[in-house]
Amino acid sequence: EVQLVESGGGLVQPGGSLRLSCTASGFTFSSYEMNWIRQAPGKGLEWISYISSSGSPIYYADSLKGRFTVSRDNAKNSLYLQMTSLRADDTALYYCARGWLSGDYGSFDYWGQGTLVSVST
Amino acid sequence: DIQMTQSPSSLSASVGDRVTITCRASESIYSYLNWYQQKPGKAPKLLIYGAASLQSGVPSRFSGSGSGTDFTLTISSLQPEDFATYFCQQSYSTPDTFGQGTKLEIK
Numbered sequence: 001e002v003q004l005v006e007s008g009g010g011l012v013q014p015g016g017s018l019r020l021s022c023t024a025s026g027f028t029f030s031s032y033e034m035n036w037i038r039q040a041p042g043k044g045l046e047w048i049s050y051i052s053s054s055g056s057p058i059y060y061a062d063s064l065k066g067r068f069t070v071s072r073d074n075a076k077n078s079l080y081l082q083m084t085s086l087r088a089d090d091t092a093l094y095y096c097a098r099g100w101l102s103g104d105y106g107s108f109d110y111w112g113q114g115t116l117v118s119v120s121t
Numbered sequence: 122d123i124q125m126t127q128s129p130s131s132l133s134a135s136v137g138d139r140v141t142i143t144c145r146a147s148e149s150i151y152s153y154l155n156w157y158q159q160k161p162g163k164a165p166k167l168l169i170y171g172a173a174s175l176q177s178g179v180p181s182r183f184s185g186s187g188s189g190t191d192f193t194l195t196i197s198s199l200q201p202e203d204f205a206t207y208f209c210q211q212s213y214s215t216p217d218t219f220g221q222g223t224k225l226e227i228k
Contacts, residue, residue, distance in 0.1 A: 035217075044208065044219055044220070044221045044222050045157075045165065045208055045210070045219040045222075046219070047216050047217040047218065047219070050215070059215050059216070061216050062122075062216070095164060095165075100167075100170075102170060102171065102174065103171070104153075104171075105152070105153060105155075105170050105171035105174070105212065106153075106212040106217075107155040107167055107170040107210070107212060108155075108157075108165070108167060108210075109167050109170075109176070111164035111165055111166075112164060113163075113164055114164060
């Protein structure tokens with residue numbers, strides 16, 4: 001069974017940093033692209049980062065302005081998101097999601113349950 | 122970025138009803154359109170990919186259609202477990218973008 005389990009969220013002050021982790025099981029992690037997607041409370045979904053199966057290339061949403069860094073450790077079946085210079089509008093539930101290609105069509109076929117990041121004084 | 126606009130934002134319907142949700146892209150995305158279902162407190166679940174392909178395990182009462190800029194998700198006969206929020210998402214160009222969601226509520 002495919003499982004994605006996020007961790008590392010919590011309450012952080014504006015300007016602070018946090019590192020999120022996503023541990024995968026039930027599939028060959030090193031064969032799949034991975035993504036981070038966030039959802040602010042009561043809001044819609046925002047894609048924020050992509051990393052290929054090998055670790056390169058990497059893409060980010062322009063709104064992050066270089067504050068976030070995605071990485072992966074295929075030996076540990078883990079995906080990471082290093083977040084710095086956090087702002088109140090970064091408050092959200094952060095999901096990791098597996099990228100899936102069927103022919104030419106990409107989608108997010110499995111999602112974790114999310115880890116909540118709250119940025120506040 | 123490609124903007125995705127869903128309509129309606131919310132919808133009330135009864136068990137057994139046929140329901141259609143619309144998603145419009147700000148430019149052509151061919152058939153690079155996916156639909157997700159999200160229930161309260163849960164992660165989104167992939168329903169439809171490539172505009173019209175049913176994800177494995179998803180009931181056949183769900184169907185998707187459209188290409189270019191206009192897409193629809195249809196639920197042929199609503200079941201109690203279908204009351205949820207539905208999102209469309211384009212995967213044609215980076216950044217992937219989502220519609221704002223359609224909340225389907227019980228009438």
